[in-house]
Amino acid sequence: MTKPTLLQRLPLGQQADTLARLEQDFDVIQLWQADDQDAALAACKDRVVAVVTGPSTPTPAELIDKLPQLKAICSFGVGYDHIDVDHAHKKGIQVSNTPDVLNDCVADLTWGLILATARHISHAERYVRAGQWGNGPRLPLATKVSGKKLGILGLGRIGREIAERARGFKMDVRYHSRRAHQDAGWPYEPSLLELARWADFMVVATVGGPTTRHLVNQAVIEALGPKGVLINISRGSVIDETALVHALENGQLGAAGLDVFEAEPKVPDSLKHLDNVVLLPHIGSATVETRWAMVDLVLRNALAFAQTGQVLTPILN
Numbered sequence: 001m002t003k004p005t006l007l008q009r010l011p012l013g014q015q016a017d018t019l020a021r022l023e024q025d026f027d028v029i030q031l032w033q034a035d036d037q038d039a040a041l042a043a044c045k046d047r048v049v050a051v052v053t054g055p056s057t058p059t060p061a062e063l064i065d066k067l068p069q070l071k072a073i074c075s076f077g078v079g080y081d082h083i084d085v086d087h088a089h090k091k092g093i094q095v096s097n098t099p100d101v102l103n104d105c106v107a108d109l110t111w112g113l114i115l116a117t118a119r120h121i122s123h124a125e126r127y128v129r130a131g132q133w134g135n136g137p138r139l140p141l142a143t144k145v146s147g148k149k150l151g152i153l154g155l156g157r158i159g160r161e162i163a164e165r166a167r168g169f170k171m172d173v174r175y176h177s178r179r180a181h182q183d184a185g186w187p188y189e190p191s192l193l194e195l196a197r198w199a200d201f202m203v204v205a206t207v208g209g210p211t212t213r214h215l216v217n218q219a220v221i222e223a224l225g226p227k228g229v230l231i232n233i234s235r236g237s238v239i240d241e242t243a244l245v246h247a248l249e250n251g252q253l254g255a256a257g258l259d260v261f262e263a264e265p266k267v268p269d270s271l272k273h274l275d276n277v278v279l280l281p282h283i284g285s286a287t288v289e290t291r292w293a294m295v296d297l298v299l300r301n302a303l304a305f306a307q308t309g310q311v312l313t314p315i316l317n
């Protein structure tokens, strides 16, 4: 019996193991291996029923429309702003992501960024490596973290893990999101501007995409203020990066810790010259354990679709 065709658009984990698992139920086309990807896509487009994809290989409506038999899109990562999910749903195509398995690692990295930014860890390390300890100017004193006020924008699964970890730092937590969560153990702040005015530290943990684009604008950044610290572990698009750079350069914002940027992997050069900024290359989920769990969940979604017609972790909106 011929197997349904799956289009794998990006490499995942240990290639041999991944391929062997997918080949149990699919005829797999590894698109990224093709010398001419357009030709390879044209050759298989009329029989592809499932696609494995991720943030580095966007799935807009035009691509979905090129695949008339498509029934499932299985994406690597929890964020799905790189997929036209509404368009897929209108055509009856299921879309899955990899929720939950990365919550701990992204929340852990958030705390790494909070501490590195407030306590000048990266700056201090550069200072030691440059031989300035004992020879150069003194490092400026840092900002205390414990006991401060933490505002969280977006209290989803990751936002909650970030908030849980704040207990150890004896911090006062409030959050803002589209609506209050009745089961949340932290006070809801209906105005993002007010949250920024109140907070010492503000963490962006909301979804990306058009609904949240530039939610953190100049007014919000200025409300956080010259002593405020802004952390972003979600999507660069949520913060107006031009306004952020301007505020950091002009002392209207104290400091920023960023794992994500508007035009990744491009990072504005002006940010690289500032010592009150910590810059990371989108590594929130990048541990051996979590990346393996993400790959495993992508494969389980694809195989569940082949075996039952349903993915395991569908995106429902």
Ligand code: 8YV
Pocket (backbone or CB within 6 Å): 054, 055, 056, 076, 077, 078, 079, 080, 102, 282, 283, 284, 285
């Ligand atoms: C990326 C992420 O998927 O899950 C997400 O939404 O942003 C990350 O885990 C990962 O970095 C691959 O690009």
